[in-house]
Amino acid sequence: MKRKRSKSTAALLLTGLVFIVAACGDKQATPPEDSAGSDKPAVAAPGGAGTDPNPTQSPKVPELTGSPNPPKTTDPATSTGNGTGTGTGNGTDKPGGNNAAGDKGSAGNGDPKAVLVVAKPADVAVLVNKTYRLPDNYKPTDLVEPDIPFIFKEKSDKRLMRKEAAGALEKLVAAAKKDSVSLAGVSGFRTQATQKTLFDNYVKKDGEEAARKYSAVPGHSEHQTGLAMDISGSDGKCAASDCFANTKEAKWLAKNAAEHGFIIRYPKGKESITGYQYEPWHLRYVGTKIAKEITDKGITLEEYMQSANAVQAAK
Structure with a gap:
């Protein structure tokens, strides 16, 4: 009797042990989940989503488009290279000023036109402005000092003019004196180097945009022609x-300059054509015939050249 009970007890113990082992095996049936901080990437599925054995707990992977490692690009809005888009290609797109037609400068009131070098700088009617410039370091060969008063005493190149213009100026000053108007020279011929110094100083003082309204860029000054005073x-x-515009001297010049071959080169109200502010003191010699036509019609040298269908030879 005792022997049978021992066998029964052993059988019960064996059955319990099998049950415990089976239960422990069930806890290891599901593999461990990837934690949120795992370095292991999700696998991209054909639809773009990552493979996830338990999608309710795994983080979503953003859909990838294009290259997995796209090259670094430059914002086209700020690009100055040669790419496409809204970049500006070779640098700034600053309007106006001397960089509106590449490095060739601008004309008149800032319209983009190429600067041309005049082929006949010694011509009495030569047009020198923001479009037409003189050859580098041009200097007339017939410069002389007119026999007129000057407001300064020192000897200087600014006393000089070309011979024909100097003779005409002497007659103009003499005629004014007969009308009880006393005139004097302020500034005549100017070398390109001198003009550069003046222009650079004006730029430092007022900025380039303002300086260009009353001073010529080197090579573009009428003073360099020897025909201006x-x-x-x-x-x-x-x-x-x-x-000076309100003086009797200015009024006399406006009325009588043409009789002696001179024009007020930069008249009032023509700033958009000449490119410079009104300068009632700036006389330019062009010869009596042209001066009278320009004055009678109330036009500028630029407008005269256009109306006469005169094409200035340029290099």
Whole structure:
């Protein structure tokens, strides 16, 4: 009897042990989940989503488009290279100023046109402005000093003019004196180097945009032709200043300059054509015939050249 009970007890113990082992095996049936901080990437499925044995707990993987490692690109809006888009190609797209037609400069009131070098700088009617420039370091060969008063005493190139223009200026000053108007020279011939120094100083003082309204870029100055002279009253008051416009000297010049072959080169109201502000003191010699036509019609040298269908030879 005791022997049978021992066998029964052993059988019960064996059955319990099998049950415990089976239960422990069930806990290891499911593989461990990838934690949120795992370095192991999700596998991309054909639809773009990652493979996930338990999608309710695994983080979503963004859909990939294009190359998995796309090259670094430059924002086209700020690009200055040669790419496409809204970049500006070779640098700035600053409007206006001397970089509107590449490095060739601008004309008139900032319209993009190529700067041309005049082929006949010694021509009395030569047009020199923001479009037409003189050959580098051009200097007339017939410069002389007109026999007129000047507002300064020192000997200087700014006393000089070309011979024909100097003779005409002497007659103009003499005629003014007969009308009790005393005139004096302020500034005549100017080398390209001198013009560069002046222009650079004006840029430092007022900025380039403002300087270009009253001063010529080197090579574009009428003073370099030897055909221009700035004039004032003999006392020097209002010399090359806005107040000169209201003087009796300025009024006499406006009325009589053409009789002697001179024009007021930069007249009032023509700034958009000449590219410069009104300068009632700036006389330019062009010869009596042309001067009278320009003055009678109230036009500029630019407009005269256009109306006469004159094509200035340029290199």
